[in-house]
Amino acid sequence: MIYQLSQFLFPDDPARLFPETPGRELYLEIGFGDGRFWPHHARTFAEPPNYLGAEISGSSLQKAQARLLKSGLTNAHLTKLPAMVLLGAVVPAGSLSGIIVNFPDPWPKKDHLDQRLLRAPFFRLAASRLKPGGAVLLTTDHEEYFDFACQEAEESGVTRLERAEPPAAALETKYALKWRELGIAAQHARFVSTADPFALAARLPRPDIQALPQEDADLPHSIVKLPAGFDLSDFAKQAVRGDTYTVVLLDAYRSLRRPEYTVLAHVEEGELTQEVLVGVMQRPDGSTLVRLAKFGGPIITAGVKAAVGAVTDELVRRGAVVTHLGY
Numbered sequence: 001m002i003y004q005l006s007q008f009l010f011p012d013d014p015a016r017l018f019p020e021t022p023g024r025e026l027y028l029e030i031g032f033g034d035g036r037f038w039p040h041h042a043r044t045f046a047e048p049p050n051y052l053g054a055e056i057s058g059s060s061l062q063k064a065q066a067r068l069l070k071s072g073l074t075n076a077h078l079t080k081l082p083a084m085v086l087l088g089a090v091v092p093a094g095s096l097s098g099i100i101v102n103f104p105d106p107w108p109k110k111d112h113l114d115q116r117l118l119r120a121p122f123f124r125l126a127a128s129r130l131k132p133g134g135a136v137l138l139t140t141d142h143e144e145y146f147d148f149a150c151q152e153a154e155e156s157g158v159t160r161l162e163r164a165e166p167p168a169a170a171l172e173t174k175y176a177l178k179w180r181e182l183g184i185a186a187q188h189a190r191f192v193s194t195a196d197p198f199a200l201a202a203r204l205p206r207p208d209i210q211a212l213p214q215e216d217a218d219l220p221h222s223i224v225k226l227p228a229g230f231d232l233s234d235f236a237k238q239a240v241r242g243d244t245y246t247v248v249l250l251d252a253y254r255s256l257r258r259p260e261y262t263v264l265a266h267v268e269e270g271e272l273t274q275e276v277l278v279g280v281m282q283r284p285d286g287s288t289l290v291r292l293a294k295f296g297g298p299i300i301t302a303g304v305k306a307a308v309g310a311v312t313d314e315l316v317r318r319g320a321v322v323t324h325l326g327y
């Protein structure tokens with residue numbers, strides 16, 4: 001099944017995610033591409049472990065979902081999320097038996113090295129989410145990235161390198177076949193965690209993310225009093241930057257029926273991006289409610305709260321008086 005970010009809890013409980021197979025081992029695959037690895041690999045276990053897959057390409061997600069459905073594996077969830085977000089916000093400490101990374105994007109240019117996934121911060125986060133003895137399993141054709149990953153893992157101080165043959169299924173992925181045809185061999189490493197995951201997790205910042213609350217009153221909001229003749233028709237795009245986020249208020253849309261508005265905001269927090277809507281709505285007592293809309297299933301982060309704040313600030317610049325802040 002495909003999971004949206006808003007369907008997870010932060011952190012989530014594997015027993016909730018896999019209610020039919022709650023006690024099984026849990027594996028995460030990062031960048032599963034068209035999803036060939038897991039249906040092959042799962043067959044090498046007597047009982048297929050539970051599986052989470054993270055991928056940022058929407059078209060790959062669809063292809064992988066079709067393969068999973070064909071394979072009949074029901075204890076496998078895919079999500080269109082960057083790996084660091086899934087690992088950092090959703091996966092609980094000490095819960096994974098393995099993290100599989102097959103043929104990661106190599107980002108070969110010198111000034112793109114910081115785009116690489118397998119850097120020391122990744123290995124530290126991974127070790128906090130792996131069970132003791134669990135491992136990151138890397139298979140790649142790219143020698144230079146392989147050496148880079150080994151160095152970064154060592155620098156992280158929380159892994160032990162084991163060289164081994166890649167799992168057979170890792171040599172049957174789309175990219176494995178592509179490089180094999182060109183005669184390029186794959187290399188494999190197991191970065192076994194040597195850390196106490198709970199002690200390590202306690203030292204790492206966990207992103208402050210909340211699921212959508214059940215009650216509308218608990219959504220980030222403010223209440224303001226607008227001046228007479230208030231109008232947003234000359235609204236201009238604007239950006240607000242905080243320590244952990246950038247919010248861009250892109251545009252404001254007016255209701256056809258009432259003098260009410262919806263503001264579209266783009267929120268970036270590291271690898272996590274969301275487009276959210278903030279409503280500016282009349283209340284029966286004549287005041288105005290500025291509130292995050294539930295549309296699109298946003299999750300509530302510091303950046304999303306800041307988007308509600310940025311809309312409120314814009315109204316204040318136009319003469320509104322704040323009577324309540326709820327974000």
Ligand SMILES: C[S@@+](CC[C@H](N)C(=O)[O-])C[C@H]1O[C@@H](n2cnc3c(N)ncnc32)[C@H](O)[C@@H]1O
Nearest residue numbers: 031033054055056057082083102103173174175
């Ligand atoms: C070179 S492809 C390999 C795909 C597949 N593993 C294979 O062997 O055929 C790398 C994949 O990683 C995905 N990817 C890149 N960065 C990612 C990230 N931060 N989180 C999840 N997936 C990512 C890309 O979208 C792409 O599908």
